[in-house]
Amino acid sequence: MSGRLWTRLLTAGLALRQWLAGGARHRPTGPQRILVIAPLFAGDALLLTPLLAKLRQQHPSCKPYLIAGDAVQSLYQHRPYGVQAGVFDPRDPGTLLALRRWPAADLAIVAGESRYSWLALALGARWIVGFGGERPRLQNWALDERIPLPQQPAAWGDVAAMLVRGAPAAPYHAGDWPDPEFAPFEFPPLPYCLLHVEASSPLKHWEEAKWLALAEWLASRGMTVVWSAGRGGKDLIERIDPIGRFSALGWRLDLAQLWHLVKRAALLVSVDTSVGQIGKLTATPTLVLFGPGSASLYGAGDFWRESPWRAATVPDFPCRDRQVLFKREIPWIRRCDRGSGECAAPRCMHAIGVDTVRAQIDQLLARTSMTFPAAQDITRAHDGFLAQTRWASTAQPAFQAGAWQFIEANHRCNNLLWDEEDLARRKDVPDSAIAANKRAIDGYNQRRNDAIERIDECLLAELKGVARRSDARMSSETAGAMIDRLSILALRIFHMRLQTRRSDASREHVETCAAKLQQLEEQRRDLAACLDRLLAECAAGTAYFKVYRQFKMYNDPTLNPYLYGGKQSG
Incomplete structure (x- = not known):
């Protein structure tokens, strides 16, 4: 008997x-434990971010749990929106038994196929909410609402997100989702453009000659071009770029590494796959190419309306005519789920067309x-x-000229x-030893202020x-x-986040640090907005600033009286 059949029988029995x-069932008025069951594909799970944000907004004291596929788990390791993630694999009944060790949920939200409401009931959920209308009707039986x-x-x-009562969540901002830990790897030289060419179906692939033409155009504009694909995409990249003119990296990385590769990119161009959804979360300028899929259904929508994210598609393509999700x-849906057969x-x-994609990129980068x-x-x-790891003391400079050289x-x-x-x-x-530290501090502080002036x-x-x-x-x-x-705030955020992950600290310490982390992230968002506003006003001629020299006197032997002999120490 297959593992999938065992899982179904076990789920139905439980x-x-x-x-x-269970007796009579009632909707909880103040749920403390909320279970969200996501579709098992990585991209579908990430699309539920507006729901998770709304849960945190409407139920700030609750403990949310998320069930999703194994592939996406690494992105939830630092509990975005407070969510603890767990794995469910229909082929492995052991994953169901492991989830049974979680405390029973007061409220379960099934954000995909209603058949997963049976899973929620098997896990002891006291009230289950989902969308109705699934066929066959037996799939909806376990839904309470x-x-x-x-x-x-x-x-x-x-x-x-409509499965959660209340007003919509505030729009997404960069930094709302904590970066996952990742194994170090060598990043491409900045600035680079990431071209992710592979998806789960070859029917989502763009023509190979068009990818190469786009890469050559981006390279002519001074960008380092990097190919990316899934684990099985090496052959596709080699067909697109047989002589290896541009570097290929994405297919060698796991999802957490790919997250950081996307985050540092100046531009991401992707077919319709989970990588395009990662671009939303990292706030990377992103263009996603939609063919069979629906650009309106899987696009930015209201929650990501402030994100630098665009879709390239041909609207109302004749064979994009399926209305099932x-x-x-659903009458207003237009998508295609046909297979290669x-x-x-x-x-x-x-x-x-390539020209269409170029125009979208120009608009996005503008x-x-x-x-x-x-x-x-x-x-x-x-x-x-x-x-x-040890970037400041070991890494070579990524920038060689301009303001970026001194920002780094x-x-x-x-x-x-x-x-x-x-x-x-x-x-x-x-x-x-402390004296040596103090002298080093003086030196770094002088160089820091010199960089500010530059x-x-x-x-x-x-x-x-x-x-x-x-x-x-x-x-x-x-x-x-x-x-x-902003640099100092980045350091404070980095180190405060480490404190929230300590297993040897008390719960009170971790919660205190988590609250401080939220305040630091808010400070950084506010300061970043002020910087953009100042520079925009300067560009419009409505504001200006001057270079103010620091004139650090203690490092200057002609100005420090203890160095030029005017005073005696002690």
Whole structure:
């Protein structure tokens, strides 16, 4: 007997036993344990982020649990929106038994096929909510509450969030989802563009010649081009780029590594797969090519409306005519779920032209970039550097010119300063060791401030031709000083997040640090918005700032009286 059949029989038996023994069922008024059962494919699970955000907003004190496939588990390791994730594999009855060890849920939300409501009942859920209308009707039997599907088109993430009562969640912002831990690997030189060419079905693939033409165009614009694909995509990449003109990396990585590769990219172009959904979560400028799939159904929707994410598709393609999703007929859906046996070639993908994709990229980058670095790019780079083990002391510079060279240098000095400040607090070493730490701190601090001034010089050089209005306001804080503060906040966030993951600390300590982490992330978002606003106003001529020299006197032998002999120590 197959593992899948054993799992079905075990699920049905446990569900029936729970139903017979459970008595009257009532919707909980203040659920403390909420179970969400996601579709088992990685991309479908990530699309439920609006639902998870709404749960946290409506039930801030609850303990949410998520059941999803094994492939996506690494992305939930730091519990985004407080969610603890677990694995369910219909082929392995052991995963069901492992989930039985979780505490029974007060409320279960089935955000896909209703047949998983049987799983929720088998796990002891006291009230089960899902969308009705699935065929056959027996699949809906275990649902206590059947929510009607909307009659107007909407993104699936926003639709799924309707399973939670209350107002929609606030729009997604970069940093709302904590980065997963990952095994170190060598990143491509910045700035790079990631082209993810493979999906679960060859009917979602774009023509190989078009991929190569797009790569050559991006390279001509000064970007490092990197190919990406799933584990089985090496052959596809070799067909696209047989002479290996561009590097290939994605197919060698696990999902957590791929997350960081996407996050640091200046641009992601992907077929319709989970990688395109990761682009939403990392706030990477992303263009997804939709053929059989629906760009409106799987697009940004309301929750990701502020994200730099676009879709390239041919609307109303004739054979995109199926109106079924998760075994439910939905009149406004237009998608295609035909297999290779029914469709010899993906005409819907072939209809997307290279010129169309180029135009979408131009629009996307025009929205997300300026003649000087955007705050989102800076914070992404800060986090990316810190994610590399011993980056500050061992890694070679990623940038060789412009403001980015000094943004990186400033961040490196702040990182090294942080380490030296920690070391200077030791009490089990000779005074000479602390003196060495203090001298190192002086040196790094001088270099840090030098980098701030160089950042300001580079940015002001970009603004040199802007006509300043007579009523322009002067900012007492320079853009370089704000970038320095973003660097320090990145360090605080990085180290505070480590405190929230300590297994040797008390629960009170972890909860206190988690609250501080939220405040730090809010501070960084606010400061990043202020930086973008200042630079935008400077570009419009309505604001300006000046380079203010620090004149650090204690390091100058001509200004420090203890160095030029004017005073005696002691």
